[in-house]
Amino acid sequence: MMKYLATASLLLAGMYLSTGPTLAADPGITDTEIVIGDVEPLTGPPALLGVAASIGHKIAIAEANNAGGINGRKIKYVLEDDGYVTARTIQGVKKVIDVDKAFAMLGISGSGQSIAVMPLLEKSGIPTVIDVAPVKFLWEPPRKNVFVVGQSYEEGIIHLVNYLAEKNPGKKWGLITQDDDYGITVRDGFDTVVKARKLNVVYSGNYKKGQQDFSSDMLQLKESGAEVFLAGGIIGENIAMMKELEKLNIKPVVGIFWPGRVEPVLKLMGPAGDGIYAVDYVEPFAGPAGKAFLEKAKGLLPEAEIKGINRYSMTGYAAAKVLISAIERCGKQPTWACTISELEKTRNVETGIMAPISFGPGVRFSNQKLQIMQSEFSTLSFKPVN
């Protein structure tokens, strides 16, 4: 009996040693395919960012697949819609991990949604690169398997307000923010500079998410005599504010944040949108890098998807490039552990659309370089300014 057991044990040990890496392989990987999952808002107003981010992921994936895939394995992209509803984000991430057996994840939806799925991501251990809504909670404290490409909302606002304060010394300031976590972050960044530079804030408003008419808010801004205005809306809100300012016949210096730095917005603002300052860490589409990105996308995606490209496509593309490159460096038998280790070793990865991306031991945030841009109504574009 003992003899049989010993023989069986030896056989099993032999089988394990000979096929070890295959048996130990993580989910989402076969000899021909590797699955990358994503959960984004594809319906409702935030689809503007979710669809665009997923297009960015698709561009990077198509580019890799056209070049033969990751070491011969084609990438399969599994995309779930959460409608910007946190409960659905959690459900979507669970589905992508447990049912679709994703090997790695990109995305994920908005800031609140990413925060909500963090325990799930940590528990599963799946390599994840977040690119849509970078907020500090996502990298502080650093989680082993979660990496964030971008810049924090707070730093972005600090950079923008500092720039505007330097260009407009001694002016009166106005601010309006949304009544949610996004608005709080914008306000925190603004307040940091207000304290440091002792800015004279004469108007401070707070609007309810979903508000569409800003007539009384902008009238209050006018009455306050504000000369520099930080419009803390996202898309439709900023358009409505600019149109109200035009109606009220005033033109303060206006700053907007990157979630609203979407070119079609300028057309809708009309001449009122000319000269608006914005901050971002991706290149404007009017520049050579932006044009090259669009050209690349045209060769890889159908026309209908090209129309959905905006700045979030660039952040999505960059994150997907970093992830694909890390998996690729793991060679023929990539594992979660190797991918995480290679992501950590990411140094100065060039994407062509933002500053080079780096992570490091205990560093899970790429901390992208920021730049100020200004809108030009005649060309419906944003251009970098000094």
Added chain:
Amino acid sequence: MQYFMQLVISGVAIGAIYGLIAMGFAVIYKSTGLVNFAQGEMTMITAYIAWTISTTVSGNVFVVTFGAILAAIVLGLVIERIVMRPMLGEPVFATVMVTIGLAVILRSSINFIWDAYPHGLDVGFGRSIVRIGSIGVRTGQIAVIVTLLALLAAIWAFFRYSKIGVAMRAVAADDRTALLMGISATRVHALAWAASSVIAGIGGVFFALSYDLSPAMFQLGLKAFPATILGGLDAVLGSGLGGLLIGITENLAGGYVGSGMKEVAGFAMIIVVLMIRPFGIFGERDIERV
């Protein structure tokens, strides 16, 4: 004074849009006893169709208006025939839940049929600014106020003098007796859905003219619903006026109390009014609350 006047004018302009959508709620309630929770979404769909006509067929204001009205009629009739008529005789709760389901489907359809980007409805009218002293108002805002007033008068005359209007009132009062009198309740219901879709759709088109089209537009329904509760769920004209009251109150609260109060003011107002008149300012006493 100028500050007050600017607040009131802007309030009347947005209130007229709420009023039109609120009238849409009331027309359906008056004729069918049902609260249509997809009203905001129907408004949005009509506005998107108007935009599609303006960008693909013609940007002529008359072509867009005719096309949008026609589309709104078809939308109302299709919803009534396919979704609501099979629910006749079912518990009110189930029917209301169907309208909620319909709202979700229509809301999601925006991204499937169109996209998530905001769009401007350009018919060569409505965006220019008229200045009276230092008060500025867009021509689209003037037009929506005039349209609301004209529709209030037309609907009053319709219910008061036309055969169909009297038939609709009869069905609302007692559909079985109306049936015995030879009035087809299903036809009246279909007409109510079509009329509601057109009236609310006009509100949506004016909103798109003065502001923009976006998938968030369905939220207008959430603002118009308090207006119809305030005016009276069964009072079509009262709902229109309720919209104006909500618009003015919101703007005055936003202008004098603070931005945060803007969204709260309308609801605070309906709480107070409903405590005094539970059936709304112009509503009738025995309405069934859903």
